[in-house]
Amino acid sequence: GAGVSQSPSNKVTEKGKDVELRCDPISGHTALYWYRQSLGQGLEFLIYFQGNSAPDKSGLPSDRFSAERTGGSVSTLTIQRTQQEDSAVYLCASSPARRDSYNEQFFGPGTRLTVL
Amino acid sequence: SQQGEEDPQALSIQEGENATMNCSYKTSINNLQWYRQNSGRGLVHLILIRSNEREKHSGRLRVTLDTSKKSSSLLITASRAADTASYFCATDAKGGGNKLTFGTGTQLKVEL
Numbered sequence: 001g002a003g004v005s006q007s008p009s010n011k012v013t014e015k016g017k018d019v020e021l022r023c024d025p026i027s028g029h030t031a032l033y034w035y036r037q038s039l040g041q042g043l044e045f046l047i048y049f050q051g052n053s054a055p056d057k058s059g060l061p062s063d064r065f066s067a068e069r070t071g072g073s074v075s076t077l078t079i080q081r082t083q084q085e086d087s088a089v090y091l092c093a094s095s096p097a098r099r100d101s102y103n104e105q106f107f108g109p110g111t112r113l114t115v116l
Numbered sequence: 117s118q119q120g121e122e123d124p125q126a127l128s129i130q131e132g133e134n135a136t137m138n139c140s141y142k143t144s145i146n147n148l149q150w151y152r153q154n155s156g157r158g159l160v161h162l163i164l165i166r167s168n169e170r171e172k173h174s175g176r177l178r179v180t181l182d183t184s185k186k187s188s189s190l191l192i193t194a195s196r197a198a199d200t201a202s203y204f205c206a207t208d209a210k211g212g213g214n215k216l217t218f219g220t221g222t223q224l225k226v227e228l
Contacts, residue, residue, distance in 0.1 A: 004158075031214060033215060033216075035216075035218075042218055042219075042220050042221065043204065043206075043218035043221075044218075045215045045216065045217065048213060048214065048215045050213075050214065056213050056215065059215070089157065091158065091159070093159075095214070103146070103147065103149075103164075103208045103214050103216075104149065104161050104164055105149075105161065105216060106161065107151075107158045107159040107160070107161075108158055109157050109158040110157045110158055
């Protein structure tokens, strides 16, 4: 079946502009995660959606970052007034999020964001 | 911030040799997972080991977990050039709400 898809695959923007990154999770997965991978910082958690619960936003680096998940499926990560330090690969993952200790996450190919 | 650290940061071996990567973490966990990443893009899940397990095998992969030392190791046996990639450990912390905390990664290069 189809995996997690993300769009665009690459995005180049100018400092100060807003960007939207899209994630289509695997159908039926109730959990959706956004991570960021940048040089020198490794992979860091940004935000987590689980069903209809309030999202865990504890990883968002500033209030310029926000995310939505509509209808329990597609998610959009928005970065307002982009800065050069926002340049990174933004990875989305989804998971069935079973209530046992298994939590395998399936990752999309990522969006490479470059802020000039 | 990164919770886990992996060593070595980079490893270069010959095809057919075994590769061992280590991961340390800081908090109590539900499980620990290993992922592989090619060319800085999407991650592929390799293996998951629960906190009450000590060793797990999957094909040429062997993972150990020592919760008393908060450490794990990934062994790839009989390596192939196609195993060249970055390998990350990730922990699902107790009370962490299912988000994963990744280690810093090991870059493995398998040469012919």
